[in-house]
Amino acid sequence: MLYSNTFSFEWPLLEVVTSIPVLIITGFTVLFFIYRLGGPRASTSQQILYSNPSKLNTGTEEFSKCNSPGCVRCTNYKSIKENLAKKLDDYLQTIIVDNVDEENIFERLKCSVEKGEKAGEKHDEHEVQNLQDSQSILHNPTVFQLCGLSSKPWYERNEVCEQDVKLLENTFSTIWEEFTEVYEDFLQGDTTGWLSNLVPTGQWSVFHLYNQGNKVISNCIRCPNTARTLEKLGTFMCNIAFGNATFTVLQAGTHITEHYGPCNLRIRCHLGLQIPPCCSLTVAHQTKHWIEEGCLLFDDSYLHKAKHDGLEEDGPRIVFMVDLWHPEITEEEKSALKYLFTI
Known part of the structure; x- marks a missing residue:
């Protein structure tokens, strides 16, 4: 005492x-x-890839999936990578194909699975790699890569998923209104439904409506119109581990350091809700800035990072993140992928 x-x-x-x-x-x-600090801290039960903070600013920054062997997201990704070939064989036994041409629609999926776990071997989830040795590795899905898909770091708003992007932008006011109600409760100390991702500096909080393909019913009840908007999106990834719809909040001073996404199956969409000055998103060393009421589209299996270098009085950076199917994936492949990668 x-x-x-x-x-x-x-x-x-x-x-x-x-x-x-x-x-x-x-x-x-x-x-x-x-x-x-801009409000209470959410639960820290979710952790994702970030650089080793002990190496920051030393010239030897390292990649790692996270520093926790018990990370829920990492554990899930590890489990769904197991026995993919058998899972695909089981799936193909459940469908009826009338001719050889129908069998061929799964050819590139078979090829991708047969390559095993090569996607991500360069940077396994918990494998440490020296950044200086990795500057040239810009594209590296860490869990699964579907062969034959075109890819690039950034997409224009009218280039892919155009109708869904327009719907999200046109529903901005509704989405923002429902978010503010939830966030006001959060600022008053009600952290129900919120999670906190570990970052070397700052605070990164998320509120999932869909998490790893699964609908978070209690959170959707608090944002009913936003949840209905998601159901209207023709390309929204749900019922698959790689699909998310999330409100993501970065407080001033937060840096999400360089990392890769798990797959090349999705186009990640960020709808800007509140964007203070000095906030940026960098994908494959190409930097862009969010805009309020507008969407940014990118392939997160490329090396990417985000930061909020603004002032506390400017408020947090807030975006609504939605994962959309890559437009070159067929409906038959989507059904098979959902079977392979459902948690």
Whole structure:
């Protein structure tokens, strides 16, 4: 107990009385730091890839999936990579094909699975690689790569998934209104439904409507119109481990360091909700800036990073992140991929 060397244990009541001012000051100090950090911290049960913070600014920054062997996301990805060939054989036994041409529609999927776990061998989920040795490796899906898909870091808004992008942008006001209600509760200390991703600096909080393909019903109930908008999207990835729809919040000073996404099956869409100055997203060393009420589209299996270098008084950077199917994947392949990669 503070000041225990000043007062004898024969006077416990006096010790308590004299400690009250200290407790009050401590309480105000805690509240001040909560205010400065932009609200309470969400649960830290979710962790994703980031660089080893102990190597920051040393010229030897390292890649790792995360620093926790018990990471839920990493564990899920590891489990779904197992026995893919058998899973695909089982799936093909459940469907009826009338001719050889129909069998051929799964040829590149078979080829991709037969290559085993080569996608990601260069940077396994928990494997450490020196950044200086990896500058030329810009595209590296860490879990699964479907052969034959075209790819590039960035896509124009009218280039892929055009109708769905327009629907998201046209529904901006509704999405923003429902988010603000949830976020106001969060700022008041209600962290229900929120998760916190580990980052070397700052604070990154997320509120999933769909997480790894699964609908988070309790969160969707709080954002019913946004959830209905997702159901109207023709290319939204659901019922597959690689599909997410998430409100993602970066506080000032937050850096999400360079990392790769798990697959080349998706186009990641960011709808800008609140974008302060000095916020940026870099994919394959090409940097762009979010805009409010507009979407950015990119392939997150390329090396990418995000940061909020603005001021605290500018508020957090807030986007609505939605994963959309790569437009070159057929409906038959989507059905098979959902079977292979459902959690």
